[in-house]
């Protein structure tokens with residue numbers, strides 16, 4: 001469970017997040033809002049790139065804000081960025097293995113874990129392909145596998161469907177739905193594709209100008225007049 005309490009972030013005169021509190025306790029949770037609403041800032045607070053002016057964050061009861069970013073990774077925090085981080089000269093298998101190479105588990109169990117996650121994302125048959133030869137979608141799937149090895153507890157996706165076709169976005173959505181069952185990790189997804197959020201997220205947080213304007217079951221939230229008003233003139237909900 002991820003608990004965010006009273007988190008405020010300021011960049012000079014801009015209040016990017018204003019006393020945001022929310023408790024995510026479902027397997028897959030969404031964060032939506034118009035441009036500049038504070039979505040990425042909230043993920044940056046969780047991953048440790050941005051230090052809030054005030055507030056607390058706990059994951060499974062453990063305070064996360066005092067932990068340096070690498071300690072959060074050790075705790076089980078994973079993040080997939082809009083632009084995937086795939087090494088061009090390594091194979092798909094090696095790109096994923098690098099994530100857990102330092103762990104003390106026996107080599108055989110690390111290999112088995114990488115193979116299992118490549119099978120889950122549908123890349124087992126391309127494990128030997130080098131990064132430079134991958135399509136955009138294959139890079140995304142490899143990046144997801146990287147997030148799933150090493151016992152993740154919280155996996156965050158920042159616009160995972162950006163640049164994907166409708167079919168790829170659907171496949172990615174189905175994969176994201178499987179993460180909790182396969183690894184036990186909770187998932188947080190930011191995306192402008194409201195249909196993706198509607199399909200895969202049990203609960204959704206809506207931010208607007210750094211404030212929480214709605215939170216709860218996704219269908220109810222998307223039907224909320226305040227949410228529709230926030231999107232008016234920008235995007236369809």
Ligand SMILES: Nc1ncnc2c1ncn2[C@@H]1O[C@H](COP(=O)(O)OP(=O)(O)OP(=O)(O)O)[C@@H](O)[C@H]1O
Nearest residue numbers: 011014015016033034035036037038039040041042
């Ligand atoms: N490093 C920074 N320095 C100054 N201002 C920032 C910084 N990062 C974000 N902001 C500002 O904070 C506000 C929230 O930005 P943020 O990127 O979190 O929004 P967002 O909801 O992710 O938007 P988008 O959907 O466009 O990605 C915006 O006004 C933005 O200009």
